[in-house]
Amino acid sequence: MADRSEFGKPPRLALFSALRPLTRAGLLRDAAAGIQLAAMDIPQVLGYTSIAGTPPITGFYTLLLPLVAFAIFGSSRYLVVAADSATAAILAGGVSPLAAIASPRYVALAGLVALLTAGMLLGARLLRLGFLADFLSRTVLVGFLTGVGFQVAIAVLGEMLGLDVHAHRTVPQLLEVARRLPEANLDCFYLAAAVVFGVLLLDRLAPRIPAPLIAIAAAMAASAQWNFAAHGVAVLGPIAGGLPRLGWPAGVTWKDALDLLPVAASCLVMIMAQSAAAARIYALRHHQTINEDADLAGLSAANAAAALSGTFVVNGSLTQTAMAESNGARSQAAHLTTALTVALVLLFFTRLIAYLPKCVLGAIVFLVAIRMVHIKLLWSIRRESPGEYWLAVFTAAVVPALGVEPGIVLAMVLSLLRIVAHSYHPHSAVLIEGPGGLWQLTPAVPGAETEPGLIVYRFGAPLFYANAARFSDEIRALAESPRVKPRWVVVDAGAIARIDYTAARVVRELYEDLKQHGVALVFAHVQSDLKPDLERHQLTDLLGPDLIFDRLHDAVVAYHRL
Secondary structure (H helix, E strand, O other), X not given: OEOOOOOOOOOOOOOOOOXXXXXXXXXXXXHHHHHHHHHHHHHHHHHHHHHXXXXXXXXXXXXXXXXXXXXXXXXXXXOEEEOOHHHHHHHHHHHOOXXXXXXXXXXXXXXXXXXXXXXXXXXXXXXXXXXXXXXXXXXXXXXXXHHHHHHHHHHOHHHHOOOOOOXXXXXXXXXXXXXXXXXXXXXXXHHHHHHHHHHHHHHHHOXXXXXXXXXXXXXXXXXXXXXXXXXXXXXXXXXXXXXXXXXXXXXXXHHHHHHHHHHHHHHHHHHHHHHHHHHHHHHHHOOOOEOHHHHHHHHHHHHHHHHHOOOOOOEEEHHHHHHHHHXXXXXXXXXXXXXHHHHHHHHHOHHHHHHOEHHHHHHHHHHHXXXXXXXXXXXXXXXXXXXXXXXXXXXXXXXXXXXXXXXXHHHHHHHHHHHHHHHHOOOEEEEEEOHHHOEEEEOOXXXXXXXXOEEEEEEOOOEXXXXXXXXXXXXHHHHOOOOOOOOEEEEEOOOOOOEXXXXXXXXXXXXXXXXXXXXXXXXXXXXXXXXXXXXXXXXXXXXXXXXXXXXXXXXXXXXXXO
């Protein structure tokens, strides 16, 4: 359940609401869950850095200050805000043309994207725009994430095979890998395949065991023992440990900010949609009340913390939230424990990561990617709504073909078009009184009538410029059918909450046309929201107050009195 404040009131800041109330038992449970989350999450964020194109150490940084910032400002007790594959892919698509992957310049631009995203999220918070997340449909979002999954999986194939792939787009990457298969390093391939199948097997047999962490630890130990680097298996190499230094992204300019605004806007859309979905799922499951605007403030603070601590954009992750909840996390105290655990790893254990083979990291990323491909969910959508299924498939195809940014723009456009399509072509019907006085619906086709001389027509959406002509044409076709001779056409306006200027002019023209044929246009079941529009557009004076009824039954009774 979302607690939405009224637009226009000054925003209120409720700090630490996702931590309160704290009890001793709850704190111990959350601490244990946070340590388990760190064990499961560290391999994943290392994979996300590969997707984002940033150095591995930046993945650790996403599990530090961003978690703390959201715990302070957010309202969701369950949402994990850290590195995420979708926003990492958006980032890489926008920044890679501007700087060399993993270079200091690239990291600075990635931080600038996080800072711009933080500013946009703060603006959305101040304007109370949390509701905008509702406009990106779950169906199209599934298609988008599936497309990102395919794109990321193809991008790491070269790494898993020990190939240095030079192409940047998905299709050319796939073609280059296929062409250069004879050059593949078989040691890398066998090692990556063993990790993929081992993790999948462990996930099936013992899902609570952190299989990716075990795979990475085993690979690092084997690499250190047998010196994989000397046998042609590339490793990550030395990684600077310690906590991040705080500071503004180095060397960025206003021109850089303007160039990266579209990237930040794409991240904003994905963060708002995905974080809201994840927070709502677990709020409903645990009967928690969340404040979407407070979560926007938390997400803004988390991204600002990411930018200032030298890492990339962070997002509310459904996958990581599910992992935390399954481990017993019941408040943001668990995520603070995760941050503390990661800080200890950064201080004392980063030297071990130098032995991690790159093909193993590619295998972990590949596993992350294939889990984003929601084939079962797509088939479920196909069974229930074939039209929405094809929209999702089309979106999934666009991401690998054209890129992540066009994909997110398309997802937004398709989601909005679905809303417009429902309003443009709403359900309409002629009402017929059935047994017991219950109204029954019959198709609004010429010849249909409620009773001799009376047509009760139902239109299932607000009247606006795009659907007004359809409304008018259907009523004309009903009234002018040679098979009926109506005296009244009663519009059941129960679903018509608004009438805009264009639609009001169409209603005027319809009224005059029907009047010339001796037919009265009547509005019934008029809701309180609609009455001011009727008065403002002078339709109340045109129709006459005696032909506007609050209840449909009153209109029928008035017709019978004629």
